[in-house]
Amino acid sequence: MSNLVRFVFQSLDYDNSENQLFLEEERRMSHMGFRCLEIRRWVICGLIGFLTGLIACLIDIAVEELAGYKYSAVKQNIEKFTEFGGLSISLILWAALNSAFVMVGAIAVAFFEPIAAGSGIPQIKCYLNGVKIPCVVRLKTLAIKVFGVICSVAGGLAVGKEGPMIHSGAVVAAGVSQGRSTSLKKDFKIFEYFRRDTEKRDFVSAGAAAGVSAAFGAPVGGVLFSLEEGASFWNQMLTWRIFFASMISTFTLNFFLSIYHGKPGELSSPGLINFGRFDSDVSSVSISFSYSDAYIHRPCLQVMEAMLVAAVTATVAFAMIYFSNDCQPLGQDSTEEYPLQLFCADGEYNSMATAFFNTPERSVRSLFHNPPGSYNPLTLGVFTLVYFVLAVWTYGLTVSAGVFIPSLLIGAAWGRLFGILLSTITSSQSIWADPGKYALIGAAAQLGGIVRMTLSLTVIMVEATGNVTYGFPIMLVLMTAKIVGDYFIEGLYDIHIKLQSVPFLHWDAPPTSHWLTAREVMSSPVTCFNRVERVGRIVDVLSNTSTNHNGFPVVPGKICGLILRSQLIVLLKHKVFVERASSRLSQRRLQLKDFRDAYPRFPPIQSIHVSQDERECMMDLNEFMNPTPYTVPQETSLPRVFKLFRALGLRHLVVVDDENRVVGLVTRKDLARYHLGKDGLEELQLAQT
């Protein structure tokens, strides 16, 4: 992520360019045709859900297996060496194992696809908002991400595995909905209708929802997540499709996991095991951004840092296990799967060791469900502190992971601690005495304070606990966490996005921005083209790197259309030139298909060779430009412009005078740069769009 700022952000165009070609196609299409499209949309969403579920399943199983292997190896080793009193060998073995796992993962990320670091949620959020971050929905990213997260979780880092699933879901969606993979040079020639930003966005939000739903077994939570984070214009049919994708994905995951666990058909909500981090990665990324640039910029250094952290984590854990002699009896009701005897009497296990050897998910579950008295307060206290420090350090690594689980774990730990203390004070045996409930609330609070989501997070927590009764307290806690948090600092998403200086459009314009009008915010003068323009001029304008605009009003005097850089590129590539009337007939007429084939990776202007006499030809833009772009008068207030922009997902908004002459162009960047600071309105510096 740290290298994001080096990219130039592309804006996405969520407003269809309704040019002649498009309208002709739409008008040719029968009622039946539209119904088929609708069905195809449902099929795609089904596929997205299915594949996302499979990926989640793969990650889950791989992590389980590796963790199990690691545990048994270390266990044997410990048993072999405890009698000689020399545990150092076991420590070294353990540290080595972890570092090895982490190294592999870190290498994959750092050397092959740096964008796969973190969970990718902020990138997806930006994508849904309309900012395209390069390579974010590529197949390669997906592969590295999945591989990386398996390694880092298996490497015992203070991270979880659910965050990246959201990114994975989004990538799957972007791939499936286009019916081809540019990386694999494979085009299935299906779903071509959906090859434009508007459609693609809808599927990507479905993918993100499917990811959440697979990660937390929370289909409704998934839908709410992608609505709360992504959608601006809420469309009922779309919501239902998203919902469908989420359902399928949870179902797939549960189905295959149930087979893997040998109880096929047990599809009841998977509950807490599916808790996972899917947000704080933001800060992980933001911090890595903030100091990676400071001194760690070379991949090998990043890898070494990751390995160091892994080793330290192991050592610290080991030390704590060594010095804490917190032995608990092995009860039937205990949910531990990896009890470690260590220095405890027979029939007992070392709870600290358990806490560190378990995957974080299991630890969270134990904290929630273990009977009162399973942990002693001191252990919890120390664990909370140490784990917190580790988690913060881990944030900065270039590994594919997030910190949702760590947050939950920390929250659960101090929540349970609080519960224990309270029950000792009140010494009542009522419901108040169950520290597990406090653990749950603590986890929610910790998480809410980091993410600042209320609605979707509540639903996710409720769906993940499988119990509605706690819904109300969880809501209250999340609300409080949000209000208190917002008072001091923004949520991690926003911090991160600001650090990246992404031109991100929030829900509303800053309240005090009524002072500003379109005249002040618009960029002008605007480069315009004529309905029939000289090829040479077009090439020159497009090649001009100093002002690389993406949309050009088409005029003679009055505004009569808007044409996009991408469209012009395609036109140039196919040499749709007008030399003589005759040649025009001979020439193949350009189809919408040609534009779709080029989507989304339009070649750069440099790659298109235009000969000297071709430069003298003319290009007729009439049937390719969007003849009805949205326009506003110069006096329109910023909030009004903003609302139009946000509600319609615009990329360019033409500002005209009374005579309908173009006087300026408002782009996403012009709006995003205004921000409400402590002392009124501020202007941000944004990456170039």
Place this chain on the structure above:
Amino acid sequence: MSNLVRFVFQSLDYDNSENQLFLEEERRMSHMGFRCLEIRRWVICGLIGFLTGLIACLIDIAVEELAGYKYSAVKQNIEKFTEFGGLSISLILWAALNSAFVMVGAIAVAFFEPIAAGSGIPQIKCYLNGVKIPCVVRLKTLAIKVFGVICSVAGGLAVGKEGPMIHSGAVVAAGVSQGRSTSLKKDFKIFEYFRRDTEKRDFVSAGAAAGVSAAFGAPVGGVLFSLEEGASFWNQMLTWRIFFASMISTFTLNFFLSIYHGKPGELSSPGLINFGRFDSDVSSVSISFSYSDAYIHRPCLQVMEAMLVAAVTATVAFAMIYFSNDCQPLGQDSTEEYPLQLFCADGEYNSMATAFFNTPERSVRSLFHNPPGSYNPLTLGVFTLVYFVLAVWTYGLTVSAGVFIPSLLIGAAWGRLFGILLSTITSSQSIWADPGKYALIGAAAQLGGIVRMTLSLTVIMVEATGNVTYGFPIMLVLMTAKIVGDYFIEGLYDIHIKLQSVPFLHWDAPPTSHWLTAREVMSSPVTCFNRVERVGRIVDVLSNTSTNHNGFPVVPGKICGLILRSQLIVLLKHKVFVERASSRLSQRRLQLKDFRDAYPRFPPIQSIHVSQDERECMMDLNEFMNPTPYTVPQETSLPRVFKLFRALGLRHLVVVDDENRVVGLVTRKDLARYHLGKDGLEELQLAQT
């Protein structure tokens, strides 16, 4: 409702008129000022939630009390007369009691506030969509509605009490957010900033959500309901406020109910008892509409019809109890509160009698939770049929009630029946043998088939059952119900709204409407005013009943603004005329406050007297008109216009030519009249807007 068509529908204006007055106010306001506004919004939402919760609580308790009283009275009577074998007296008593209750309720509705019939959901849906149905958010409506629903439920009709709560919540919201009641002539002089359609709509959706949440103990479901049915542009802050209102309302309800039931502090999710109807009232209304006009138009007839139905319901029930001798042992585990021995041996109760004497909510709960074998298949079958017929008949009555509960009851009955049969076939003692689960699924299916909501309904059902495990099957059932249902006919909301010929804007334009452009749909010629217009002309235009427009472009030649009828009315009322330069100074300058005081009930033009020489004065519209109305060129395709309209909640959209001259005006009606029929695009006849 049947008289709705006699009204002229008013459109609401969800796009702020950003005239000079407004902008000046916004610009005067400091950052702190906006924060205060935000806090006030939260306070209002809290109030809305609290009051809605109270009302729900009131209805609940009143119904409980009356039902209890009725039960004991009839029970005594039966016990007194069974030995003489003459049950006819008890029957008469019972029928009389029911009819009495229903009569009172029907009278209140039919004579005092016909709009309070049904649940009011369709009206609220229209309101959120932007169509204002007269009197729908008045205090009087609320009072009648609450009173009416108590009577009709207590009267033993096949109706429930939850539907109207949504309407009640909306009315509360509309009242509280305005800080005054026009009916009571009371103005608290607070929240004046919120006296415009945009703000009011947001609060009304919060109110509706609070209603759902109180009705079903489903806060998240409430939020989803008002988003799924109402919102178009999804705003995060708004959603959180809605969520807050819902939480408060559930909390309030549970808190007071827990006190009433003598277990204060038990706030765990109230579960199924809060199930209630909140949708099919639509059909109740639509049917009443469809044949009320046919022969029942006079209130007294409507009252008599209601009483008749009540009596018949009682008789039928009685007959069934008499002929069915389905005796069940009185177990501890049985949840019956009103067991009736009747012709059963001691220690047993007549399950049919129970089914009829219980409030529907209780019956539903029993169907869900009673142990296998509590009902015999025959009873269930007969009950389902009879109750279905009764419910359908009850639809048509002019009583304040809905049919959500009946649908659930019917669904639960045949669901359980299905379950019993299945278990007898498979004769397995596994989970499959619990008919209660089938009852739940059946209820969901029945309901889903009627409402066609998926997301919100799933959440509501899950929250109401308090168990996430059933979430997935419920989702599947609802999806199936929707798909199958949509294949045959629209959902009841849409049927109803169509019957009312309300100019309702759906989510998208009909797919095949790309043929149409703004030029074809717009209404033209348009009555325009000049920046400085003769008072006489304005009065004449406004008084012209044949064309009662509500928005007028302001021009000299080019479009330079848009002014609303309501604004002109206020200007005329305050006689903001320009006679001589001198008088202008003397005259008090009009404030935004003056417009807010007049909102929402602007006086009709007839009530404003303008003398002959005043007619010769001029009116300067410059600072009152909206100088930046949204405009589109004539070639814009209908879907594009539609999207703009829907996303921004517009009321008027000005169509201009290349020269920016006004050529037409698109209103909601122009868009709503196009509809996709069996054979392509159709035009509907709509009530005048």
